Amino acid sequence: MKTYxxxxxxxxxxxxxxxxxxxxxxxxxxxxxxxxxxxxxxGLESHxxxxxxxxxxxxxxxxxxxxxxxxxxxxxxxxLRSVLPLDRICMLLTYVNGHLDDESDDAIDxxxxxxxMVCMTIGGETDCGKVLADYSEPFxxxxxxxxxxxxxxxxxxxxxxxxxxxxxxxxxIFNK
Numbered sequence: 001m002k003t004y005x006x007x008x009x010x011x012x013x014x015x016x017x018x019x020x021x022x023x024x025x026x027x028x029x030x031x032x033x034x035x036x037x038x039x040x041x042x043g044l045e046s047h048x049x050x051x052x053x054x055x056x057x058x059x060x061x062x063x064x065x066x067x068x069x070x071x072x073x074x075x076x077x078x079x080l081r082s083v084l085p086l087d088r089i090c091m092l093l094t095y096v097n098g099h100l101d102d103e104s105d106d107a108i109d110x111x112x113x114x115x116x117m118v119c120m121t122i123g124g125e126t127d128c129g130k131v132l133a134d135y136s137e138p139f140x141x142x143x144x145x146x147x148x149x150x151x152x153x154x155x156x157x158x159x160x161x162x163x164x165x166x167x168x169x170x171x172x173i174f175n176k
Contacts, residue, residue, distance in 0.1 A: 003015035005020055005023060005075070005118075006020075006117065006122065007042060007074070007075030007077070007079035007080075008075060008078070009042065009043030010023065016122070017115070017119050017122070017123040020122065024068065024071075027068075027071075031065070032062070032065035032066055033065060033066045033071060034064060034065055034066070035049060035050070035061070035066070037066075038066050038070075038074060041071070042074055042075065042078050044078060052074070052077065056099075056100055056101040057077065057090060057093075058070050058073045058077075058100060058101065059102070059103060060101075068111050069103070069111050070110075072110040072113070073093070073100075073110040076089075076093070076110065076117065076153070077089055079117070079153070079156070080092075080156045080157075082160045082163060083156045083159040084156055092149055092152060092153075093149075095145060095148075095149065096108065096113070096142075096145050096149045107138055107142040107145060107146060108135070108142070112135075113146070113149075113150075116132065116146070116150055117154070120154040120157075121157040128147040129147075132147065132150075
């Protein structure tokens with residue numbers, strides 16, 4: 001079974017945090033991404049991404065371009081949405097980062113949060129303490145909030161993998 005960058009339609013050359021980082025860094029070599037590129041990477045329809053912006057789930061693109069931080073938020077939401085309702089995902093992100101359309105009150109940059117999630121999912125790390133070793137709290141209690149969120153994200157990711165596997169098994173049985 002191929003390993004995909006969580007929340008994306010892009011297969012990784014290998015199932016590792018390093019491969020995920022190389023892929024993401026490579027996407028932004030020429031600068032921020034336009035909506036069609038974000039849509040292609042995530043497998044989401046453009047109107048869905050625009051709807052998430054309109055609903056305040058992520059900040060508006062600047063000059064019609066999406067930053068790595070915004071792509072990371074989209075990838076987080078897309079990773080979790082097959083097993084958690086959108087309003088619960090937003091509650092989770094608000095719990096850790098305050099207002100979703102305002103980055104100034106964030107306890108953690110979405111890019112970093114996404115990479116921590118990648119570390120706990122395809123990277124196989126189960127100890128939040130190890131994952132957050134380089135994290136410095138901007139306010140008291142931020143680390144504990146992030147630990148809670150990462151545990152939920154990792155659990156939801158595993159549930160989505162199991163769900164996808166079950167669907168593939170169903171396809172094999174009924175498409176013979």
